Amino acid sequence: MTRTALIVTDMINTYEHEDAHLLLPSVREALPGMTRLIERARRGGVEVIYVNDNFGRWRSHHDELLAAALHGPYGDVVEPIRPDDDSLFVVKARHSAFYQTPLEYLLREHGAGGIVLCGQVTEQCILYSALDAHIRHFDITVARDAVAHIHPDLADAALRMMERNMSARVCTSADPDLPL
Template sequence: MTGTRKSAVVVIDMINTYDHPDADRLVTSVREVLPAVRTTIGRARDSGTDVIYVNDNFGRWRSHHDELITAALAGQRADLVEPVLPDDDSLFVVKARHSIFYQTPLEYLLQENGIGHVVLCGQATEQCVLYSALDAHIRHFDVTVVRDAVAHIHADLAEAALRMMERNMGARLVNASDLRFPGAGGER
């Protein structure tokens, strides 16, 4: 369990152009989970808990987060991006592969900020969220997955991924409405 370990919400790949082969399937699920993603981010911000966006770079190797946000807002699904935009206090890490940790500075960022517990939301449950939960687990971070704030491409694989995260990685599964962040400390 998380005890008193300091938490951070990690928002995975929500800054998205939705310009890929699985976009139509993903968009349907994102629309369903968007309110819970907003609730998760809002509760974290209200409590002073760090919100860290970790996002694909869309193959734009010279881009920084403002350019990625601009590209997503110019895309055909800006309505799915605008409600969950980073604010001025949000942290932003660019990734190139599925895991939020793979060749990114995230682990160092978490350690420098004294964070031992990550609360994951975003997309896609059976890919980036699953691989990120595994990488967090093997790095000895406590993991919570907000089950109603993670979007999927394939519902059956997403359910299997959630079960794997809970059973094999000890991840805590919660709904956004049940999240509690006391101050900037660990989740209860």
């Protein structure tokens, strides 16, 4: 079996953006699935890697981003999935977790040939990260109950595209065959 890493995408967030009111209900719905995946990965010794936008704060580091999110008005959404001391953290500037980041190198160094994606936004960062993982020959799993969306119809289409065009396995966070 291929070694896998859990990628938690863009969940360290203050939700101070124009479409946050559309995203937050889906985040709250997906939060139990995300926490289930994170706990399962940690129990199983699977690498948990947070890949997150830096929101244009180029002089900050992950502790500052986390503190801003935890102390913001939606800290209750961030608290259940916060990184622990063993979690790895990669800062990204654009949609894909791979675009101009060291993620591919980090995964290869840890012997991971597969990833499980969770986080936000299904029809944007999750989709683009899955595509970039596919072209880099990683096995991809997406837990449909652990990804949040802005537009439900686009999220459904994105999940279908990942499954059909990128050979992603789309399942739930409770799936006993999930590679964590």
